[in-house]
């Protein structure tokens with residue numbers, strides 16, 4: 001890796017990208033890097049000096065990070081890798097910012113790609129049941145850093161073997177090569193509305209949008225919470241953003257975890273055939 005990234009850094013405030021960006025505060029300052037270890041780590045340098053709504057965007061990440069201490073595969077030009085800085089005091093539970101982000105991102109993808117996307121609690125974005133995007137939330141010094149990774153033009157064979165079956169990209173599912181700048185502009189527009197709505201109205205403002213796209217809603221699921229495996233029926237997110245799970249022991253509120261398996265509509269028919 002290069003010793004200094006300074007010469008590969010570009011502020012795109014006055015670019016054609018910025019002139020076509022329909023937001024008031026989100027992404028009014030965007031700094032683009034050809035390469036970074038992780039946009040999450042870079043944006044932390046701006047927590048005090050940077051504006052509310054700052055975006056750090058990288059063409060490639062050498063140490064992209066995902067949830068649950070996983071790495072996030074981030075090769076050059078094949079995906080969107082960016083982080084946002086929200087400096088307002090966190091007026092809502094952290095999990096709700098994740099749900100609001102996921103809803104904003106799928107609404108943007110649906111606007112640009114014109115096909116339906118799905119959501120999996122807490123904040124996975126899926127296409128035809130495979131993971132297309134993820135969101136990483138980190139609270140630091142009264143600010144919130146939200147990292148978003150979207151697989152845009154990867155071929156399945158490009159993915160590391162361990163995620164090849166579970167991951168996908170827009171290109172892989174649709175054959176469409178869509179401009180990342182176009183996706184990012186739409187994502188920022190929808191996210192700005194999502195965050196404004198979240199502050200004003202809470203989860204109720206986008207609960208219907210979440211439930212319409214929730215792959216696990218009403219389904220039997222297997223969920224990992226730390227070292228523990230839970231099974232039950234997923235009843236969807238609570239107003240606090242936690243997952244409500246109906247288990248044999250009763251109603252459980254899951255604060256963090258990962259849904260490992262869920263029912264795919266019609267699976268019983270396939271099994272019987």
Ligand code: BTN
Nearest residue numbers: 038064065066067134135147149
């Ligand atoms: C997940 O595990 O689902 C969350 C993935 C988040 C990846 C994004 S890519 C941009 C930002 N920088 C990182 O290092 N991670 C996030």
